[in-house]
Amino acid sequence: MSNMSEEKMLFSSPLSSSSFYSLMAPEGEKRSRRRRKKVKAADDGGGSGGEGRKRRLTDAQAKFLEMNFGEERKLESGRKVQLATELGLDPKQVAVWFQNRRARWKNKQLEDEYLKLKSLHDANLVDKCHLENEVLKLKKRLSESEEEIKRLSGCSSGGVAGGGGGGEGASPSSSSTNTYQPAALGEFGVEGEDLMYETEYTFSNYIMDWGYLL
DNA sequence: TTGTGTTTTATTGCCTCC
DNA sequence: GGAGGCAATAAAACACAA
Helix, strand or coil: CCCCCCCCCCCCCCCCCCHHHHHHCCHHHCCCCCCCCCCCCCCCCCCCCCCCCCCCCCHHHHHHHHHHHHHCCCCCHHHHHHHHHHHCCCHHHHHHHHHHHHHHHHHHHHHHHHHHHHHHHHHHHHHHHHHHHHHHHHHHHHHHHHHHHHHHHHHHHHHHHCCCCCCCCCCCCCCCCCCCCHHHHHHHCCCCCCHHHHHHHHHHHHHHHHHHHC
8 A cells, every 4th residue: 555654663652642641640630621522534635635534644754854853842833834835734734743743752751751760769679678688687786796795794793793783784883893894994985985886895805804803 | 354452643622821 | 812732532544463
């Protein structure tokens, strides 16, 4: 019948013109519209095409329009008429083509934006997963350290001071002479530093102190 | 060949701007 | 109020698998 179908999909977007927007647009954003009855294109027999049916543009016409669309998304009426005469088309056809092309372009923009946001979102998910893993590991380490402290202070309170109401409540203000008590930290100027540092210091120094006591 | 899905062209109705 | 833009949609044209 014709040879104009090869490049049909050259500029087409993957989703049909209305489907993507319908998918993306919030429900309330759509304007309510009365459903109209379509009036068939009149068999005017006139116009540049000669038939009353849809006239598909030739590849050359489409390419030329595409080129112009690349330069400017909207047409001034003068330009529209000029283009129409150059292409042997009705100015209305040119206007419609630009209108539809803008719609496709907008859909493509939306789709690109969606894909960009989606990949960003996916990357964030992976990041979140890593961070959650990290938190779990740190929590585990913390509880292990606490266990160790408990275990060791249990040992020392039994063997050295005897009083003081157990390791957990050991206070720097205690009158005990126990050298590994937190009060001793003051010697090194770390009183009130962050927990992690204090914990590590206490533990390693406890080993030393314990050895010293023995 | 035919049924089905997609793309393109065209229409309609509403909205905004001048 | 008319022109032009846009969203929604109809329908022709087309592609393609079965």
